[in-house]
Amino acid sequence: MSILLKQVPALAKEEMRKVYSNTMSELANENKNIVLMEADLMGAIATKGYMDAHPDRFINVGIMEQHMMGLAAGLSVRGMVPFVHTFGPFATRRSYDQVFLSLGYAGLNAKIIGSDAGISASHNGGTHMPFEDIGLMRLIPNATVLEMSDHVMFDDVLKQVTDTYGLHYIRIVRKNMVQLYEAGSKFEIGKGITLREGNDAVIIATGIMIAEALKASEELKKEGINVGVVDMFTIKPLDTKLVKELAKSTKLIVTAENHNIIGGLGSAVLEALEDVPSKVKRVGVNDLFGQVGPQDFLQEEYKLTSKEIIRVIKENL
């Protein structure tokens, strides 16, 4: 792990989907077993660049997510490395048994990219808005479950998982994210990243909630409350060592996720602290379905804000 933090995090110019197409095109030049798979959503994830570069190793199966997972399993039996993309809900809950059995239980190698993390599904609404994908994927033994924090991390993680056998689920936002890391940073799966130290409380966050956590920490600092921020992009394997240390060194842990608080990051952190006296509060979607609307509205609606993190910290310190 060698990480360079961006001094002033700001919205990146690069879209996450651009990184997907570009990085995979590069990787596929070297690794002749890589196959990119889509189920009629290449328009949404913009993989035309990859398709033009590697038309023979690009498969748009059609609107058949379950079949796509089985097909990936077959490709993997022959040693190929399938990268499978569709919207998160269709990648997980729609084709769960195919992912669970044909990929997970069968011990095969596939990288599943689930896009439009949580509320970033915005105008597509409840049918397309995954608040449970992390939970479902965590329940598959041996699966690795990651949520991307920015495009620099996504680029590095794509490179790593190409060379790591097994089932990986990578949850992404399709468009621009706040850039947290300088280009060239290297990440370690299983290791959380301390973005800010603080001994009153610590926020363990993923995805779009990291930026909210940083804002909350900034605000609270003005009031003399020192709040640390950890990027826990690696939800499974979770960095349990770090979580346990934090439980000992601070009075309060707040988790923040763009996902149901049942089954996701918050649950994983609580499970890790089973034997450690600690106080943990979860900020996230409180057992609700998705709905349509602009993302900023949804952020308020589901209380996925720095404001809510601050409220929870103040109430529990």
Next chain:
Amino acid sequence: MENLDKKIRIEIIKMLVKRGFGHIGGSMSVVELLAVLYGEVMNVDPKNPNWEERDYLVLSKGHAGPALYSTLALKGFFDKEMLMTLNEPHTNLPSHCDRQKTPGIDMTTGSLGQGLSAAVGIAQAIKLQGKNNRVFTIVGDGELQEGQCFEALQYAAHHELDNLVVFVDENKLQLDGYTKDICKQGDLVTKFNTFDLHTVRCDGHDMKAIKESINNALVTPHKPSVIVLDTIKAKGVAFLENDLGNHHVRFTDEQIILLNEIVKELESEL
């Protein structure tokens, strides 16, 4: 209702222009079908959307919600003003159909391939209850790639659900391009006839032909029917017809001018 098809087109364009983007292609290709169903065929009561004796419609290709919302508003299920709330915070008109939100919507859809099974379930329940309501469902040609559609059709044929009419909106396009290029389907009429479904093809923009196909379907005993509608995606929006990118469009300023012109022209024809 006279000129229902034109009125539906007008409302679809207005609501999508208000939002600035939306699923225009698949909404425009089912306009004539909806005009026939709600104008001439279906037994519904706009004042009592949950009337037990009604005929049912499941819009399995749920992204065409704007077309159905426009039709329901014109029929009086709710106020036309509500159409302007498409996709707004706390709206009752989300981009994909939601039976818990919108009066007149019989089933929640949006995850492709699921609506057809639900329609078969409604038809099955009506048979079990000894009733005569009819069930209509609309699936996309791309949507038909979902295996679940074939599970539903096999079931419907085996159980002789002749109270069910399935419409396939064969507009030849899906999200990423031509259906024939992504996964060819061959001749759907031949295919479904071998499934023991009463299947015909019909011009999906010819209201008389649609009406006739439905009438024939409804008197065919012991077999569910499939009507394959030969349609044009984005029909009526000349600059988007035959455009591979017409599935979901974020309109440019110039396109909005053109869309407003289409509305004016349609209004002058009423």
